[in-house]
Amino acid sequence: MVQSEHLSKQFDADLQGLRSHVLQMGGLVESQIVAAIEGFATGNRELIERVINNEPRVNGYEVTIDGDCSHTIVKRQPAASDLRMIMAISKTVTDLERIGDEAEKIARMSKQIHERDRLQVQRFGEIRHVGSIAVQMLRQALDAFARLDAAQAAQVVREDVTIDDEFRSIVRQLVTFMMEDPRTISSALEIVWIAKAIERIGDHAKNMAENVIYIVKGTDVRHTRFEDLEREAKG
Amino acid sequence: MTALAERVGPETGTEVQNQPALKAEVRGLSFHYGEVRALKDINMALHEKQVTALIGPSGCGKSTFLRCFNRMHDLYPGNRYQGQIIFHPDGLDLLGRDVDPIEVRMRISMVFQKPNPFPKSIFENVAYGLRVRGERNRRNVEEKVEQALRGAALWEEVKDRLHQLAFNLSGGQQQRMCIARALATDPEILLFDEPTSALDPIATASIEELIHELKRKVTILIVTHNMQQAARVSDYTAYMYLGELIEFGVTDTLFIKPKMKQTEDYITGRFG
Numbered sequence: 001m002v003q004s005e006h007l008s009k010q011f012d013a014d015l016q017g018l019r020s021h022v023l024q025m026g027g028l029v030e031s032q033i034v035a036a037i038e039g040f041a042t043g044n045r046e047l048i049e050r051v052i053n054n055e056p057r058v059n060g061y062e063v064t065i066d067g068d069c070s071h072t073i074v075k076r077q078p079a080a081s082d083l084r085m086i087m088a089i090s091k092t093v094t095d096l097e098r099i100g101d102e103a104e105k106i107a108r109m110s111k112q113i114h115e116r117d118r119l120q121v122q123r124f125g126e127i128r129h130v131g132s133i134a135v136q137m138l139r140q141a142l143d144a145f146a147r148l149d150a151a152q153a154a155q156v157v158r159e160d161v162t163i164d165d166e167f168r169s170i171v172r173q174l175v176t177f178m179m180e181d182p183r184t185i186s187s188a189l190e191i192v193w194i195a196k197a198i199e200r201i202g203d204h205a206k207n208m209a210e211n212v213i214y215i216v217k218g219t220d221v222r223h224t225r226f227e228d229l230e231r232e233a234k235g
Numbered sequence: 236m237t238a239l240a241e242r243v244g245p246e247t248g249t250e251v252q253n254q255p256a257l258k259a260e261v262r263g264l265s266f267h268y269g270e271v272r273a274l275k276d277i278n279m280a281l282h283e284k285q286v287t288a289l290i291g292p293s294g295c296g297k298s299t300f301l302r303c304f305n306r307m308h309d310l311y312p313g314n315r316y317q318g319q320i321i322f323h324p325d326g327l328d329l330l331g332r333d334v335d336p337i338e339v340r341m342r343i344s345m346v347f348q349k350p351n352p353f354p355k356s357i358f359e360n361v362a363y364g365l366r367v368r369g370e371r372n373r374r375n376v377e378e379k380v381e382q383a384l385r386g387a388a389l390w391e392e393v394k395d396r397l398h399q400l401a402f403n404l405s406g407g408q409q410q411r412m413c414i415a416r417a418l419a420t421d422p423e424i425l426l427f428d429e430p431t432s433a434l435d436p437i438a439t440a441s442i443e444e445l446i447h448e449l450k451r452k453v454t455i456l457i458v459t460h461n462m463q464q465a466a467r468v469s470d471y472t473a474y475m476y477l478g479e480l481i482e483f484g485v486t487d488t489l490f491i492k493p494k495m496k497q498t499e500d501y502i503t504g505r506f507g
Contacts, residue, residue, distance in 0.1 A: 006504050077463050079490045079502040218492030 003081065014072050015082065018065065018089055019146075022096075025061035026142040029096045030135060032058065032103035033201060037131035040110035040194060048114075051107035058100030065093045084218060088211035092145065095204040095211075099138065102197040102204075109190045109197075116187060126173070127194060130166040133159065134198045137205035144209060150216040154233035156209035157226060163202035170195045257323050258283040258424060258454040259304070264318035264330075266299055266308065273299045275478045276318070281424070283323075286446060286455040288469035288486065290462055292501065296478040297458045301426050304329065304456065305343040306336035322423075341368060344417030345426040349433045350409030352401035357384075357393050360401045360412055364420040379419050386452075387415035388445050407438025414445065418453075425449065427457040431464065443468050462502055466490045474498045 006012050032051050039048035069090045072078065078086055137159050144152040174188045213221050213233050221229040259281040266274035274296050281287055289297040299308075306329065308314040320329040322342075329339055341364065353360050361380045370376055380397075384390040389411040393404070401412055410430060417425060427446070431439040446455060446468050459465050465472050466486060473483040474497070482489065482498040493499045 080499045082503045
């Protein structure tokens with residue numbers, strides 16, 4: 001999507017500022033998930049604490065960027081692609097903030113699990129694996145946003161199915177564990193919550209990707225079949 | 236905006252659009268000021284009891300287009316129309332040579348940019364069209380004048396001073412009186428040529444509110460420089476540039492997802 005400049009250079013600067021702030025926030029959130037999953041896998045206290053302490057910064061980004069969106073609407077009365085961009089940014093920062101919450105949740109639960117140390121978490125390579133898919137999805141969604149690439153955004157939506165499948169398989173595996181040794185139940189449940197948090201991260205990355213398609217194509221592709229979404233993104 | 240339940244279909248969750256009937260159809264309309272071709276082959280529909288906004292940069296031909304509807308251009312020599320404006324339900328071509336422009340202006344009234352009261356009383360201003368039409372019955376005239384002033388949301392403010400000079404009214408009131416004058420002949424289409432550009436925000440809001448009320452009875456075509464106004468008051472929007480109709484569509488769609496890049500550039504302020 002190639003856009004010429006506005007008559008108002010200040011408007012261009014405002015929009016550019018908004019977009020780069022979203023990317024900064026996205027960078028922070030991405031590092032939060034990476035650290036949270038690493039903290040879960042290794043029990044590294046420092047990493048876990050860092051995630052928990054950084055969470056308010058993520059919230060701060062959300063409030064600031066949303067405020068900037070409101071100001072831009074008031075000052076510029078944006079239309080067409082500008083309006084879509086601002087609407088999408090406002091929704092995207094909500095998704096990013098929720099991803100931040102999920103990262104914090106993972107960190108807090110990892111802390112509990114490692115303090116109790118009943119279950120050998122190293123055995124759950126699957127969590128690491130599904131976590132890396134979620135991180136990859138978030139990266140791609142941010143990349144698609146930065147480059148306004150609808151085709152790449154469609155790819156992210158496709159990936160979400162993989163995460164959902166992985167989540168179900170982790171749950172099945174944990175159920176087996178719990179049946180074998182009921183002492184692992186409370187820890188296993190915590191791991192289920194962690195897997196669920198990662199699955200939610202995938203959902204939010206998917207929402208962000210749908211927002212990118214909305215910006216570029218002007219079509220709201222939420223709650224549509226993947227085939228329709230893909231056609232819209234490529235069309 | 237239509238009711239939420241109407242737009243969200245019960246099963247599919249998709250938008251439901253009902254196209255209202257047509258009031259007028261512009262077919263292959265070109266217009267010349269002498270040698271200058273100001274409108275180029277315009278085709279467009281005007282939906283009944285809906286508001287259609289014409290937007291575009293200065294000199295794009297939107298006022299010229301508006302004025303074709305009530306044959307205003309006939310007043311100057313050298314002006315030439317080509318094409319048709321078919322007026323429904325009669326099927327009458329407004330531009331036909333055998334059509335009386337005075338009769339057209341009774342059925343298609345116009346409100347201008349600046350309020351233009353005649354140097355007469357409020358009552359006589361509003362009664363003007365009726366008098367031109369030859370209405371002699373005093374009670375009929377009084378009734379129509381009251382109806383028109385009520386229709387223009389001005390009656391309560393002026394009912395005790397109908398015989399005072401219209402110039403004593405405020406700018407916003409004068410403009411509403413001009414709307415009442417336009418309404419007195421029971422027109423089927425109302426043309427507005429930037430009706431609020433000389434008014435303050437409060438008076439503008441009252442005119443916009445009035446436009447919203449009026450569309451229950453009449454079809455409205457409005458030229459505006461203010462895009463937010465077009466987005467607020469209209470159901471359909473037409474974007475014109477250099478005498479051509481670039482894009483015409485449902486207002487909500489045109490301002491969110493215009494089809495043409497030229498429209499997008501104009502409404503997002505990227506236009507030089």
